[in-house]
Amino acid sequence: xxxxxxxxxxxxxxxxxxxxxxxxxxxxxxxxxxxxxxxxxxxxxxxxxxxxxxxxxxxxxxxxxxxxxxxxxxxxxxxxxxxxxxxxxxxxxxxxxxxxxxxxxxxxxxxxxxxxxxxxxx
Amino acid sequence: xxxxxxxxxxxxxxxxxxxxxxxxxxxxxxxxxxxxxxxxxxxxxxxxxxxxxxxxxxxxxxxxxxxxxxxxxxxxxxxxxxxxxxxxxxxxxxxxxxxxxxxxxxxx
Numbered sequence: 001x002x003x004x005x006x007x008x009x010x011x012x013x014x015x016x017x018x019x020x021x022x023x024x025x026x027x028x029x030x031x032x033x034x035x036x037x038x039x040x041x042x043x044x045x046x047x048x049x050x051x052x053x054x055x056x057x058x059x060x061x062x063x064x065x066x067x068x069x070x071x072x073x074x075x076x077x078x079x080x081x082x083x084x085x086x087x088x089x090x091x092x093x094x095x096x097x098x099x100x101x102x103x104x105x106x107x108x109x110x111x112x113x114x115x116x117x118x119x120x121x122x
Numbered sequence: 123x124x125x126x127x128x129x130x131x132x133x134x135x136x137x138x139x140x141x142x143x144x145x146x147x148x149x150x151x152x153x154x155x156x157x158x159x160x161x162x163x164x165x166x167x168x169x170x171x172x173x174x175x176x177x178x179x180x181x182x183x184x185x186x187x188x189x190x191x192x193x194x195x196x197x198x199x200x201x202x203x204x205x206x207x208x209x210x211x212x213x214x215x216x217x218x219x220x221x222x223x224x225x226x227x228x229x230x
Contacts, residue, residue, distance in 0.1 A: 037167075044210065044221055044223050044224050045159075045167065045210055045221040045224075046221070047220065050219075059217050061218050095166055095167070100169065100172060101214070104155075106214045106217065108157040108172045108212065108214050109157070109167070109169060109212070112166040112169075114166055115166055
């Protein structure tokens with residue numbers, strides 16, 4: 001079965017950097033687009049970033065554009081989110097999600113990881 | 123940006139009752155691009171419905187989706203105890219991908 005396991009969350013000061021990872025198994029990762037979605041404590045869901053299966057296309061929410069970078073290593077079936085210039089408002093659980101819908105540009109979120117908590121605080 | 127507005131914010135119902143959740147889009151959407159997710163406390167969201175009305179793998183048939191244009195609906199025909207959760211609609215028609223604010227279905 002599909003498994004997505006995030007790691008790398010933690011407490012970081014405002015202005016700092018952090019990289020979170022998501023290891024996938026049970027899926028043909030090299031043909032799967034991947035997303036990051038976040039959820040601030042007690043709040044709703046916010047899409048963050050998307051990367052195409054081959055890494056040739058990326059897309060970002062305006063709130064993170066220029067600060068966050070999504071990347072992937074298909075040989076390690078892992079997707080990353082590099083977060084720079086972190087702000088207090090970036091505090092959230094960060095979920096990776098597998099793109100659903102083969103013929104869709106972005107697709108829906110077919111499978112989700114359990115999430116990793118990133119806390120930005122001084 | 124396509125804004126999705128969910129109503130009601132909270133739905134208080136008893137097990138066995140029917141739940142009707144609404145999602146309204148700020149502009150017309152193809153039915154291909156509307157999905158619904160369920161989230162229970164402390165858990166990741168789970169895909170319920172994609173393409174407006176297609177059930178995801180393992181989703182029981184008491185969950186159904188419908189709609190077109192700007193108005194979409196998730197219906198739970200008879201609430202089971204495990205269905206009390208928060209439900210989100212989502213559009214993947216255009217970037218930025220967006221979610222509705224969620225509807226909480228609570229036990230009355």
